[in-house]
Amino acid sequence: MALLELADLTRRFGGLVAVDSVTMQVEPGEVRAVIGPNGAGKSTLFHLVTGVLKPTAGEVRFAGERLTGLPSHRICQRGVSRTFQITALFPEMTARENTQLAAQARHPQRWRPLGGGPVFGTAARYGDAALERLGLMPIADRPAGLLSHGDQRLLEVAMALAQRPRLLLLDEPTQGLSVEETAQAVATLAGLLSDGDLTVLLVEHDMEVVFRLAHKITVLHRGAVIADGPPEMVRADVGVQAAYLGGFA
Amino acid sequence: MPGWRALLLIAVLLAAAPFGLPLYAMTLLTEALILGLFAMSLDLMVGYTRLYSFGHAAAYGLGAYAAGNLLLHTGLPLVFAVLLAALFSGVVAIGVAWVCTLATGVSFSMLTLAFAQLLYAIAFKWTAVTGASDGLAGIPRSPGPFGITIFGSKTGFYYLVLALLIAAYLFCRALVNSPFGAVLRGIRENEPKTQALGFNTRRYKIAVVAIAYALGGLAGALYAPFAGFTNTELLFWLFSGQVLIMVIVGGAGTLVGPILGAAFFLLVQQYLSSYTDSWALFFGAIFIGFVLFAPQGIWGLARRALQPRSGNAV
Numbered sequence: 348m349a350l351l352e353l354a355d356l357t358r359r360f361g362g363l364v365a366v367d368s369v370t371m372q373v374e375p376g377e378v379r380a381v382i383g384p385n386g387a388g389k390s391t392l393f394h395l396v397t398g399v400l401k402p403t404a405g406e407v408r409f410a411g412e413r414l415t416g417l418p419s420h421r422i423c424q425r426g427v428s429r430t431f432q433i434t435a436l437f438p439e440m441t442a443r444e445n446t447q448l449a450a451q452a453r454h455p456q457r458w459r460p461l462g463g464g465p466v467f468g469t470a471a472r473y474g475d476a477a478l479e480r481l482g483l484m485p486i487a488d489r490p491a492g493l494l495s496h497g498d499q500r501l502l503e504v505a506m507a508l509a510q511r512p513r514l515l516l517l518d519e520p521t522q523g524l525s526v527e528e529t530a531q532a533v534a535t536l537a538g539l540l541s542d543g544d545l546t547v548l549l550v551e552h553d554m555e556v557v558f559r560l561a562h563k564i565t566v567l568h569r570g571a572v573i574a575d576g577p578p579e580m581v582r583a584d585v586g587v588q589a590a591y592l593g594g595f596a
Numbered sequence: 597m598p599g600w601r602a603l604l605l606i607a608v609l610l611a612a613a614p615f616g617l618p619l620y621a622m623t624l625l626t627e628a629l630i631l632g633l634f635a636m637s638l639d640l641m642v643g644y645t646r647l648y649s650f651g652h653a654a655a656y657g658l659g660a661y662a663a664g665n666l667l668l669h670t671g672l673p674l675v676f677a678v679l680l681a682a683l684f685s686g687v688v689a690i691g692v693a694w695v696c697t698l699a700t701g702v703s704f705s706m707l708t709l710a711f712a713q714l715l716y717a718i719a720f721k722w723t724a725v726t727g728a729s730d731g732l733a734g735i736p737r738s739p740g741p742f743g744i745t746i747f748g749s750k751t752g753f754y755y756l757v758l759a760l761l762i763a764a765y766l767f768c769r770a771l772v773n774s775p776f777g778a779v780l781r782g783i784r785e786n787e788p789k790t791q792a793l794g795f796n797t798r799r800y801k802i803a804v805v806a807i808a809y810a811l812g813g814l815a816g817a818l819y820a821p822f823a824g825f826t827n828t829e830l831l832f833w834l835f836s837g838q839v840l841i842m843v844i845v846g847g848a849g850t851l852v853g854p855i856l857g858a859a860f861f862l863l864v865q866q867y868l869s870s871y872t873d874s875w876a877l878f879f880g881a882i883f884i885g886f887v888l889f890a891p892q893g894i895w896g897l898a899r900r901a902l903q904p905r906s907g908n909a910v
Contacts, residue, residue, distance in 0.1 A: 459776060
């Protein structure tokens with residue numbers, strides 16, 4: 348059974364159809380990229396899955412259950428963790444405290460007003476494991492606000508990872524990075540994803556990044572899916588080239 | 597955290613104060629501790645959650661009027677009346693916070709102000725409960741339970757205030773260091789992210805407002821039998837502004853700082869007002885000075901002076 352299913356998902360803003368009856372499935376263990384030119388509806392699609400926006404029609408199912416209409420923190424509690432397109436961290440906390448708070452969000456006693464040693468203990472363990480996986484241990488005790496942009500992007504991924512999500516949503520993970528930083532971040536992410544234990548939905552406009560990371564690619568154009576398949580198939584698709592790649596691929 | 601030794605020293609000095617200070621100074625000190633408790637309660641919102649309340653006088657006033665009525669009309673022992681009044685303030689705050697947290701930022705602050713002014717208006721009209729512009733007078737320090745009468749005396753009452761302040765401080769300390777406190781810190785630094793991590797941030801905000809109101813209400817509830825009266829000034833917006841100043845001048849986000857800020861405020865007020873009626877003007881200048889040159893407040897300055905080498909202890 349697919350882990351994530353979008354069924355005829357539609358979102359209109361007035362007369363504009365930002366997402367036009369999108370249907371897709373993401374299987375467990377799959378790394379799926381959603382690509383498309385600016386304004387194709389990638390971000391809107393992302394917001395529909397994370398509960399930031401409500402769909403006009405259609406539904407989102409996660410592990411067989413409807414997510415449609417749930418507030419975003421509920422969706423997160425079901426095991427869907429996300430990163431933001433524009434880096435969102437706790438700048439005055441250290442990298443370790445960032446991942447620890449992220450992991451705490453998954454603890455049944457995350458709200459404990461007094462005591463809480465065991466909560467912190469568990470959270471620190473998962474947080475450190477996530478930092479380790481992304482090679483951020485050397486900067487664990489630095490304030491997040493003082494890290495390089497590249498490390499901040501990776502820290503955000505580490506925070507999502509610390510929650511041990513069933514589905515990881517990455518919103519343009521290399522957004523705003525220089526060429527060298529992008530190469531480094533992509534290498535780190537490729538290492539992470541090659542372990543095969545994560546299911547990922549990735550929104551990205553950088554084609555290099557997408558072809559390097561994704562197992563399957565869904566191409567959006569004006570809100571609708573125009574191609575869906577493995578990278579080499581998408582790359583060869585004439586319609587995609589016309590709509591997006593401009594013939595250079 | 598650094599400063600435990602300094603805090604212990606302060607506590608010991610405060611406990612010994614009645615043996616060394618003249619009576620009028622003890623009255624001032626008692627009031628300083630009550631105001632300190634009030635300012636510390638606001639620090640949970642301002643310093644730890646970055647929720648700026650412009651209407652924290654509401655908490656104080658609720659506690660004061662509730663305690664006043666309980667002591668005047670029920671004969672409940674002082675300690676119970678005070679704790680019950682604090683609880684009352686905290687319960688009312690759940691409703692207030694439910695409304696106020698519909699908004700964020702400045703709008704949140706304005707809603708807290710509006711609510712406090714609403715209470716102020718009610719206090720003026722509802723003569724049967726609040727005594728209108730006369731306020732409540734002759735509030736007794738009822739004896740009991742078990743025939744305990746020591747809280748009736750000035751010194752006994754001082755120790756009651758001191759004990760409650762220390763208990764409230766230890767409670768707040770534990771609170772901000774708990775998982776709950778970590779979430780508050782997340783809200784302070786980036787609320788949308790905290791929500792995206794899966795925390796229902798609004799619920800945490802309502803909870804911290806309720807706790808802040810309960811402790812602020814406790815301060816007000818102590819003030820009523822301390823002064824023997826309540827009046828509408830306890831609910832006025834000016835008082836909300838003053839307590840915010842105490843928090844910032846003392847050092848927001850430190851718990852101890854706001855207590856020192858309250859004492860400092862009271863001392864300056866006492867001292868300057870014997871020279872001039874426009875003492876508030878001078879205090880305003882002091883406030884601006886702190887915001888510009890020492891945003892970490894009195895406690896921040898004191899800690900830096902105590903540990904010149906460690907630099908930026910957080």
